[in-house]
Amino acid sequence: MKCPRCSNRDPDYFYKGSKGYYCRKCISFKRILIKEDIEPTAYDIDSDGNYKLAFELTPFQKEIADKLIAAVRDHDVLLYAVTGAGKGDMVIPLISDLLKRKKRVCYAISRREVVIELAERYQRAFEGSKVIKVCEGYTDEIYADLIVCTTHQLYRYLKLFDLIILDEVDAFPFRGDEVLNNIALNALNENGRIVYSTATIDEEIEKLMYQRPLKILRLDRRPHGRPLPRPKVIIGIDVFLFGILIGIIRKESKQVIIFVESIRMCKRLYHILKPFFSITYVYSSLQERNTNIKDFKAGIYQFVIATSVLERGITIEGVDVIIYKRYENIFNKAAIIQMAGRAGRSFKDPDGRVYILARENDEAIKGALKEIDDANKVYLL
Amino acid sequence: MRTRCIYCDKRFDYRNDLIDMYFSDDDLCTGCRNELVIERDKRCLGGMEVRSFYRYDGLIKDLLLQYKECFDEALKDVFFYAIKDEIRIRYHGYTLIPCPSSARKREKRGFDHLIKMCECLKMPVLDCLYMEKDMSQVNKDSVERRKMIGNIRVREGTILPLKILLVDDVITTGSTLSGAYKALKRKQVKAMTLCFVNKDDHKGRFKL
Numbered sequence: 001m002k003c004p005r006c007s008n009r010d011p012d013y014f015y016k017g018s019k020g021y022y023c024r025k026c027i028s029f030k031r032i033l034i035k036e037d038i039e040p041t042a043y044d045i046d047s048d049g050n051y052k053l054a055f056e057l058t059p060f061q062k063e064i065a066d067k068l069i070a071a072v073r074d075h076d077v078l079l080y081a082v083t084g085a086g087k088g089d090m091v092i093p094l095i096s097d098l099l100k101r102k103k104r105v106c107y108a109i110s111r112r113e114v115v116i117e118l119a120e121r122y123q124r125a126f127e128g129s130k131v132i133k134v135c136e137g138y139t140d141e142i143y144a145d146l147i148v149c150t151t152h153q154l155y156r157y158l159k160l161f162d163l164i165i166l167d168e169v170d171a172f173p174f175r176g177d178e179v180l181n182n183i184a185l186n187a188l189n190e191n192g193r194i195v196y197s198t199a200t201i202d203e204e205i206e207k208l209m210y211q212r213p214l215k216i217l218r219l220d221r222r223p224h225g226r227p228l229p230r231p232k233v234i235i236g237i238d239v240f241l242f243g244i245l246i247g248i249i250r251k252e253s254k255q256v257i258i259f260v261e262s263i264r265m266c267k268r269l270y271h272i273l274k275p276f277f278s279i280t281y282v283y284s285s286l287q288e289r290n291t292n293i294k295d296f297k298a299g300i301y302q303f304v305i306a307t308s309v310l311e312r313g314i315t316i317e318g319v320d321v322i323i324y325k326r327y328e329n330i331f332n333k334a335a336i337i338q339m340a341g342r343a344g345r346s347f348k349d350p351d352g353r354v355y356i357l358a359r360e361n362d363e364a365i366k367g368a369l370k371e372i373d374d375a376n377k378v379y380l381l
Numbered sequence: 382m383r384t385r386c387i388y389c390d391k392r393f394d395y396r397n398d399l400i401d402m403y404f405s406d407d408d409l410c411t412g413c414r415n416e417l418v419i420e421r422d423k424r425c426l427g428g429m430e431v432r433s434f435y436r437y438d439g440l441i442k443d444l445l446l447q448y449k450e451c452f453d454e455a456l457k458d459v460f461f462y463a464i465k466d467e468i469r470i471r472y473h474g475y476t477l478i479p480c481p482s483s484a485r486k487r488e489k490r491g492f493d494h495l496i497k498m499c500e501c502l503k504m505p506v507l508d509c510l511y512m513e514k515d516m517s518q519v520n521k522d523s524v525e526r527r528k529m530i531g532n533i534r535v536r537e538g539t540i541l542p543l544k545i546l547l548v549d550d551v552i553t554t555g556s557t558l559s560g561a562y563k564a565l566k567r568k569q570v571k572a573m574t575l576c577f578v579n580k581d582d583h584k585g586r587f588k589l
Contacts, residue, residue, distance in 0.1 A: 015454065017454035018492040
């Protein structure tokens with residue numbers, strides 16, 4: 001027996017219900033019977049595929065974009081580029097190429113906030129096409145020319161797409177999740193191709209390479225040509241770190257994102273700093289998180305305290321980053337690289353500053369620094 | 382033998398509990414079972430005594446969602462497992478009558494969720510109530526829900542037993558339950574539910 005959705009073959013996970021056997025491994029996506037015949041809902045592409053960008057792609061980005069179009073015809077691709085290299089923009093020519101050939105394309109990413117932002121960005125780029133976002137709260141309409149969705153929502157589309165672009169595969173919850181990975185593979189049709197895109201490679205992503213033949217494309221520089229900002233690490237006890245934090249934000253003139261590890265810490269720090277600074281906060285279960293992010297982007301607040309919700313995929317121009325790391329196992333290497341990558345993304349202000357305030361200089365920090373240095377070295381060559 | 386927790390998918394750890402290994406047949410692991418807080422509550426609904434057993438938060442919400450909306454039939458024994466003996470003793474001699482659910486949904490699921498849930502109690506079950514007009518109560522406000530009161534009928538030709546115990550999974554406004562009570566036209570009816578959604582309004586009564 002094999003589950004048609006998550007490709008599970010483990011007999012422990014099959015249960016015989018009133019309607020026949022079903023798979024319990026992917027039960028959170030609603031029951032699917034083993035014998036159930038799923039016919040893909042065919043929908044037509046009604047788009048010319050023309051796109052318009054507000055800025056030109058740099059020669060390096062253009063080169064990668066051309067290589068992508070060529071590579072996708074016969075391989076799956078792993079796009080390995082540093083944070084802020086413009087992965088979201090580099091795939092636009094590829095999407096356009098497929099839309100012109102009337103193929104179905106989907107862009108999937110783990111975070112809901114990023115889905116909302118990207119869908120708006122792509123709608124601006126593809127004016128003649130219909131771009132929809134499919135995520136929690138936006139599930140009334142699920143078919144359009146270009147679909148931007150969270151990785152969880154891919155279960156709605158079985159054997160449908162000619163191309164899926166899976167962004168941030170190194171992020172929770174996609175990283176290391178067998179079910180989500182198989183759901184993504186089953187959303188492809190027979191000749192479908194998949195493009196993984198990531199900023200950090202680790203053993204979980206190496207596993208992906210053994211599934212299907214992959215071609216790796218690498219880009220080690222940001223569009224403005226400046227190296228990645230190297231984090232400044234400050235080690236100390238809690239009281240000292242808090243003093244340093246206050247010291248840094250008092251001197252700051254730019255906008256700052258302060259990353260903390262827990263929701264509790266986020267709330268606590270917000271209530272301490274609120275009377276003295278123009279500050280807001282964001283965490284995943286906060287109801288007004290979208291308005292808070294919007295207000296911060298608009299410049300109403302100078303500081304934002306965030307948990308890892310703002311860690312990935314979000315572009316805020318000209319910010320500095322402070323990572324307040326107290327425990328060993330919450331922020332791993334990939335998370336630190338991503339958070340540091342929020343700084344210095346815009347053309348106007350390519351040099352951002354990143355501080356890591358930590359209790360000790362552990363493996364995650366060392367690994368992240370090494371990776372950033374490596375990327376910068378390649379760029380210097 | 383059970384190998385994994387039916388909900389959190391963790392492997393059972395039998396290293397220091399042989400009794401658990403040989404005699405327990407709970408599908409949930411100890412961690413999940415401890416999260417289901419048993420909180421007994423008794424309220425009065427139009428002259429009928431209604432008992433509930435769980436606090437409505439966290440895990441029980443997720444379990445019910447997975448059971449009812451994701452159609453996960455394997456969870457059927459989880460709900461009454463810890464309170465099985467208590468119910469069998471307290472309601473000895475009673476016949477269980479499950480509250481009716483929407484026929485459309487039942488057909489989609491392929492099973493009646495309340496009847497499946499009651500199976501593990503090993504008490505007589507009589508499925509004799511139905512809705513005259515098919516109604517789903519999801520995302521409805523209290524005014525709409527109250528229409529349910531006149532909507533429930535007893536199947537013709539049913540011989541009702543003397544002691545009746547109405548069963549429902551979650552009670553929000555109590556409309557379904559009072560509708561069923563009205564339809565049965567009996568005085569000796571008791572009811573039980575897994576949990577109440579709204580908080581007690583000091584008098585131990587629903588506002589109806």
